[in-house]
Amino acid sequence: MEVTTRLTWNDENHLRKLLGNVSLSLLYKSSVHGGSIENMVERCSHQGCTITMTYIDDNMIVAFMLGNYINLHESSTEPNDSLWFSLQKKNDTTEIETLLLNTAPKIIDEQLVCRLSKKDIFILCQDNKIYLDKMITRNLKLRFYGYHQYLEREVFRVEGIKDNLDDTKRIMKAREHRNRLLADIRAYKPYADLVSEIRILLVGPIGSGKSSFFNSVKSIFHGHVTGQAIVGSDITSITERYRIYSVKDGKNGKSLPFMLCDTMGLVGAEGTGLCMDDIPHILKGCMADRYQFNSHKPITPEHSTFITSPSLKDRIHCVAYVLDINSIDNLSSKMLAKFKQVHKEVLNCGIAHVALLTKVDDCSEVLQDNFLNMSRSMTSQSQVMNVHKMLGIPISNILMVGNYASDLELDPIKDILILSALRQMLRAADDFLEDLPLEETGPRPYGSCQGWGFAPSEAMS
Numbered sequence: 086m087e088v089t090t091r092l093t094w095n096d097e098n099h100l101r102k103l104l105g106n107v108s109l110s111l112l113y114k115s116s117v118h119g120g121s122i123e124n125m126v127e128r129c130s131h132q133g134c135t136i137t138m139t140y141i142d143d144n145m146i147v148a149f150m151l152g153n154y155i156n157l158h159e160s161s162t163e164p165n166d167s168l169w170f171s172l173q174k175k176n177d178t179t180e181i182e183t184l185l186l187n188t189a190p191k192i193i194d195e196q197l198v199c200r201l202s203k204k205d206i207f208i209l210c211q212d213n214k215i216y217l218d219k220m221i222t223r224n225l226k227l228r229f230y231g232y233h234q235y236l237e238r239e240v241f242r243v244e245g246i247k248d249n250l251d252d253t254k255r256i257m258k259a260r261e262h263r264n265r266l267l268a269d270i271r272a273y274k275p276y277a278d279l280v281s282e283i284r285i286l287l288v289g290p291i292g293s294g295k296s297s298f299f300n301s302v303k304s305i306f307h308g309h310v311t312g313q314a315i316v317g318s319d320i321t322s323i324t325e326r327y328r329i330y331s332v333k334d335g336k337n338g339k340s341l342p343f344m345l346c347d348t349m350g351l352v353g354a355e356g357t358g359l360c361m362d363d364i365p366h367i368l369k370g371c372m373a374d375r376y377q378f379n380s381h382k383p384i385t386p387e388h389s390t391f392i393t394s395p396s397l398k399d400r401i402h403c404v405a406y407v408l409d410i411n412s413i414d415n416l417s418s419k420m421l422a423k424f425k426q427v428h429k430e431v432l433n434c435g436i437a438h439v440a441l442l443t444k445v446d447d448c449s450e451v452l453q454d455n456f457l458n459m460s461r462s463m464t465s466q467s468q469v470m471n472v473h474k475m476l477g478i479p480i481s482n483i484l485m486v487g488n489y490a491s492d493l494e495l496d497p498i499k500d501i502l503i504l505s506a507l508r509q510m511l512r513a514a515d516d517f518l519e520d521l522p523l524e525e526t527g528p529r530p531y532g533s534c535q536g537w538g539f540a541p542s543e544a545m546s
Contacts, residue, residue, distance in 0.1 A: 088117050091140055091237055096172055099179050100136075102494055103170065104150075105256055106245055109136070113240040120211045122197050125240060129154045134243040134250065139215055140236045146172040147215065147225065147235075149199070149207070150243065151190065152250050164189040166250050167199070168257060171225040178308070183257050184224045209238065259497040262456040266504035267305070271334060273342055273511055276518040280398045283343040283514045284329070286367060287441075288427055289407030290420060291350030291358065294443030297488035298407065299330050299345045301503050306334050306341065310489050314347060324349050327367065329374040343511060346401065349378040351427075353419035356381055361423060364430050366391075370399030397525070402514040403437040406476065410442040410485065413468045421475065428476050435520065437513035439482040440472045441506060448487045448498045456501055484509055 090111050092100075101107055112129045129135055131153065138148045150168040169184040188199040188206070199207040201220075208216035215235050222230040246253055275283050287295040296314035304310045314330065328347040331340045348367065352358025362383035366372050373390040384391060392399060406424065416424075431438050442465075445451055451465065469483045484506040487499050 088114050090114070090239055090241075092138065092146075092239070095179060096146065099172060099181055103181055103183070103256070103260065104243065104246065104253055108244045109241040110244060111239060112242050113238075115213075115238045120213070122192060122195055122209065122211055125238070126154055126192060126197070129240045129242075131155070132242045134246050136241045136243055137209075138239045138241065139209065140238070141215070141233065142236060144174040145227070147217070147227070148172070150250070150253070154240075164200075166254065168250065168253060169221065169225065171227055173226075180226075182225045183260060184221065185254060185257055213237075256497060259452075259456060259501060263497045263500045263504065266501065266508060270341065270504065270508060270511070273508075275342060275402075275511075276515040279518050279521070280402070281342065282331070282340070282398070283402045283511055284346055284370075284398075284400065285343060285510050285514070286346045286348065286401045286404045287407050288348055288359075288364075288404060289351060289441075290409070290412075290416075291352060293350070293407045293409045293412075294441075294486075294488050294490075295347055295350070295407045296324055297490050298405075298441065298443065298486065298503075299332075299347060301486070301488040301499075302345065302507060303330075303332050304489050304495065305500050305503060306332055306338075307336060308495070310492055310495060325378055327372050327374065327376040327378065343507070349380075351420065351423050353417045353423065355419075361426055364427055368401045368404075368430060368434050368436060370395030370401065397521075401434075401436055402517055403439065403510045404431050405439050405441045405510060406472075406478075407441045407443060408472065409444050410465065410468050411444055413442070413471050424476065435517065437510075437517040438478065439484055439506075439510055439513055440476065440478050442468060442472070442483065442485045443488055444490075445485050445487040445502070448496070448502050451485055452498065452501060482509065482513065 088111060092109075097109060100109065112132060112135070113125050115125070118124065118128060134150065134152055135154055136148050136150045138146055140146055148170055150170075152165060164187045167186050167188045167190070169186060171182050173180050186201060186206075188201050190197060190199045192198070195211055197209040198205055204218070205216070206218035206221055210216070213235050214232050216232045217227065217230055219230045221227075275281070287298060289295050299314045300312050303313060314324070314328065324347055327349075330345045330347065332343070332345070333340055346367070349359040357380050359378065360380055360383045363372070363378070366384050371392045372384055373392060376384060376388075376390055386393060406428070428438070445465070465485060469480060472478060472483050473480055484502075486502045486506050488503070489495075489499070492499075
């Protein structure tokens, strides 16, 4: 008779996403193999890395992961790394919290006990009771502490993972850092409440990853890979309308305090791609969402959707120059000239700007172990310096990401680069807002461009 797990397909899928490319094999089930702790440990000893699942109820699981179960006698057990996590189902979503500890598991009086600094923080009893210290429940965001009844316990062998848990610990730490970045962005408010939402303009060649960056940001905040913005190739631009995308915190959540503005791709040849005369109108906030681009003819004040008196909220607050990191050395002289023309307009306006290098092959190599800084390889460092020399952008504002283009699942390492880039754009936008003269914080009629870097004659041309 085949023994089946209580773990749902969705729960198992969340665990795989948490731990990397692993598979789970059921070794023990208390209702089938007996409730004895000794029997559980004996059955699961020397099986390699294991996860012990405790089903508190139908909506809550508490689990811990060990490099190996051994004979857990009080006199011989030494502290070792253990990974703890909880899965809680709330409103059709599964929330996972994690914790890394160095504990000493032992069998004492027919109970499995984990100690930390000589204190019992976890006890698994044979009579379907579990004890959790406040420290664990606080970190795992559980609704109880002390002793609590549970329904079932199961032990799985984790296949496809190293016994020393180093890879898993890195994934766990990455996930914790990712969550901190998410919290920072969710809590963000534009400088001095001058605007409710920051507008970030994405400019770059066809196929550089502008639309993919928006899709990637949205995917992270929605919890799954999505593709609202249609992605083009390196030959033809799919984006033919000016799009101002907001991002919601979850499918039905509130809108986050930033918008990503997607443009038609730049093309080296004249008369194709984004019309360069449209750039000033976009930067000043004169172009409405869904404006149909015309490569041969820029928008004019006579257009029905032209915004003649844009306010600060309509303007662009940060420009991100989007470049394929693998194609920087191959930019044509005409494409380089267009980038410099755009950059000149941005500098004239005093708008904050960053460079976003996309299509990074290995995001893990880009991040240092603490996930706080980028450790650029020789290749990426060369590309960063090329962009620095080409546009004069400070190296700290040259960012690298790997967008979600062909992935099916989210990756915490990739998320960190995307969220770090987004946070840097918001910080740059704050610097722009802080530097504004007071007279520029209100709506201004079209043609009144003093302080925007455009003479009235240029603005009306």
